[in-house]
Amino acid sequence: MTQEQCPHRNNVQSTEKPQVYKVGIYGWRKRCLYFLVLLLMILIVVNLALTIWILKVMNFTIDGMGHLRITERGLKLEGDSEFLQPLYAKEIQSRPGSPLFLQSSKNVSVNILNEKKQLVSQLVAGSHGVHARGKMLEVKSSAGKLLFSADDHEVVVGAERLRVMGAEGAVFSNSVETPHVRAEPFKELRLESPTRSLYMEAPKGVKIEADAGDFQATCRSNLRLESKDGEISLDARKIKLLRLPEGKTSPSGTRQTVFEVCVCPNGKLFLSQAGTGSTCQISSNLCL
Template sequence: MLRAMVRMMTQEQCPHRNNVQSTEKPQVYKVGIYGWRKRCLYFFVLLLMILIVVNLALTIWILKVMNFTIDGMGHLRITEKGLKLEGDSEFLQPLYAKEIQSRPGSPLFLQSSKNVSVNILNEKKQLVSQLIAGSHGVHARGKMLEVKSSAGKLLFSADDHEVVVGAERLRVMGAEGAVFSNSVETPHVRAEPFKELRLESPTRSLYMEAPKGVKIEADAGDFQATCRSDLRLESKDGEISLDARKIKLLRLPEGKASPSGTRQTVFEKPHICVPTKSSVNQTSTNCIVYFSSIKKSSHSALTDCLQCFTPP
């Protein structure tokens, strides 16, 4: 009852408010975008859809051109052993790799417009070996250089102490031959078959030394020794032997026989005895004698000849 009384009092105090609500119509409020704003929104949505389609098409085209697959990209394949690169490749920055090898049966090419450098560093990042192939040539730097055959035989090696040539034959094709500024030690010097061997020192002397002897042979040709000054053959402890079917000494002075046949009482020790065109004595052997400073008789001088030749 109390509530009913309060409601009746409220209606009596505000009778005009009820009249206003009964006379006015309810208003409807529309929610959304209308007019030019709606058209702009549709335009931007359409433009965004076009960009998405173009971007998707470009992405598919790039994937197709670059040949993206699950295994890798293009000619680059990711395998269990590492990266596998097929075809020609260009590196614009330094390449760090543990091992670089080509496919089985295919060559490996390293090409550069300037040079190709291979550097080997130690644990302290210090350069220990280097190989540079450029337009001016190939330069190698290291403690030792070795060249071996496919069988593992040493063909060439070089270090600070010596250079070793392990091939069976060292062949020099230059027109000027081989030039050695210091001594050369070798057990055998031989020319090619049917070719000449020439040892020459244009401005200085040429020495050939061996503790057990020096042997010079010409099996199918001549041996010739030519000099501008004196030619000297010397044997300190042995002898000098000339062994041939014919021995010819040209431009020798001609000996003259004494008409009386008398013997001279003073001669000197002979150095060599060779055949001449006439005899010193009609009854003696056919030879000429060169002398030194010891006085002897003619018979003693002739017997001291190293070797005389009797006429046939």
């Protein structure tokens, strides 16, 4: 069939308008989409603001964060710092000219371990005191001089003077070995053993001097001065032997004022009235 044979078809097509199809989201869907986009923009702006605020508050920089700085020598902390977990470090030191302050609510412990993770030295500072544990303890001066050391065998005091400030002095349960014992100026020196004996021995002698005062030796039982190879010298202007027993009185009525000191074979001393000859034999009954 030719086009001339169907004239009604051309008329129908010419009278119809072309249809337009719209592509997109309209209505409530479009409004929801805009709302979600706006909400996401708000969240992004808030997150960005919070991130900038956190960076500002925490003081984030290229060198570190807050009081923590990363340097060539290690980590550097400025101000107060708190560690909630164990801290492992090779060296801890303060800033030049500033002290190093360690604070704890319970105690501060410093432990030294060997290669086998065994404790070899320990220092604990707590509310009950300071406790140290180790093979040896040394205290030295700024010049490197030994002031005090202690180990299992001995305790050494390297200072020029050892001063005991207690009212009862120093108490030694065992022997004491020292080259020199001296009191402070204008103070008395007392060596006392209230319940036991007091011995002073030296291979080359014991020297006792009191340049500006008196020397007094008091005991309840016996006082013994012994020299095995040498002699005992009493060098003084006056030597007094008090409470020595006296021998028989002179038959004459005159009061005798001159006596001689007699020595018994057992070492006892007594006084005997002096005469033209020795009267010690007359009073020898005092030697019994």
